[in-house]
Amino acid sequence: MRIIVDRTRCTGLGMCESVAPGVFEVNDDGEMELRTATVPGERLAEVEQAVACCPNEALRLAP
Ligand code: SF4
Numbered sequence: 001m002r003i004i005v006d007r008t009r010c011t012g013l014g015m016c017e018s019v020a021p022g023v024f025e026v027n028d029d030g031e032m033e034l035r036t037a038t039v040p041g042e043r044l045a046e047v048e049q050a051v052a053c054c055p056n057e058a059l060r061l062a063p
Contacts, residue, residue, distance in 0.1 A: 001039045001061045003047065009058035016059060019050040
């Protein structure tokens, strides 16, 4: 699965980073960066939780 970020919605709050650190990271400029473009199978549940936690609905998963 790939992580799709809607940059028009993301405000760098970092909820995703707190749920799935190492996949999502908010940098010093307050911008969220993906540390991996594709989700390793063993981390899928964690990433799905991060997608659900985003208060701005900025994240989704795609095949
Ligand atoms: S939780 Fe959503 S709004 Fe916050 S940094 Fe992550 S993607 Fe952006």
